[in-house]
Amino acid sequence: MQHVTRRLFSVLLIFTLAACSQLPRTETATLLGMDGVPCVGEVENPPGAALETSDPALLKQAMGASEKGGVCAAKVFQIEKSVRVYRVWDSSKSYTQLGRWWALTKPVGPKDAYRKDYAICPSWSALDHLVACDIKPGTAIAMGPTQSAACEDGIYPKTGLNQVFIPNNAAVKQIFVENCRDEGVWP
Numbered sequence: 001m002q003h004v005t006r007r008l009f010s011v012l013l014i015f016t017l018a019a020c021s022q023l024p025r026t027e028t029a030t031l032l033g034m035d036g037v038p039c040v041g042e043v044e045n046p047p048g049a050a051l052e053t054s055d056p057a058l059l060k061q062a063m064g065a066s067e068k069g070g071v072c073a074a075k076v077f078q079i080e081k082s083v084r085v086y087r088v089w090d091s092s093k094s095y096t097q098l099g100r101w102w103a104l105t106k107p108v109g110p111k112d113a114y115r116k117d118y119a120i121c122p123s124w125s126a127l128d129h130l131v132a133c134d135i136k137p138g139t140a141i142a143m144g145p146t147q148s149a150a151c152e153d154g155i156y157p158k159t160g161l162n163q164v165f166i167p168n169n170a171a172v173k174q175i176f177v178e179n180c181r182d183e184g185v186w187p
Contacts, residue, residue, distance in 0.1 A: 047083060072146065
């Protein structure tokens, strides 16, 4: 009787393993940056209504190679309904208030942690003021996880936190945000 039970168990085990080997495998692809180095995290979708689209020129502006800043990898989305975004900027450079790099969540301090989370070199921005705006419907944006940045105080590593790249250009009065509200000194 024991011999029959073992044999039955062995047959069931073989059938189970054979059946499992026929199931489709779900492998998570590693997200690679433009230089072929793996990114951290995934590209998120913006909240609300947005359509994924193609814009190689916008991707090229947003994506940076390892240790150069920007985003590691990205997708382009066309915003259908306004989306609230936040920007910490350098108040000594007023022209940067409506710059290109934004976050979907309201930033919290401390400043050094935020700088590390988004790989922002001290020479790029004092990060001392906050503004909140809505992305205008119809605007194409790029989003992706943070790329590493080599700064004078060391290397800020890649992170899984997504940044929003909006192609604002104040010099030519090309601004894709509206309903802005000065949130004051930050943090």
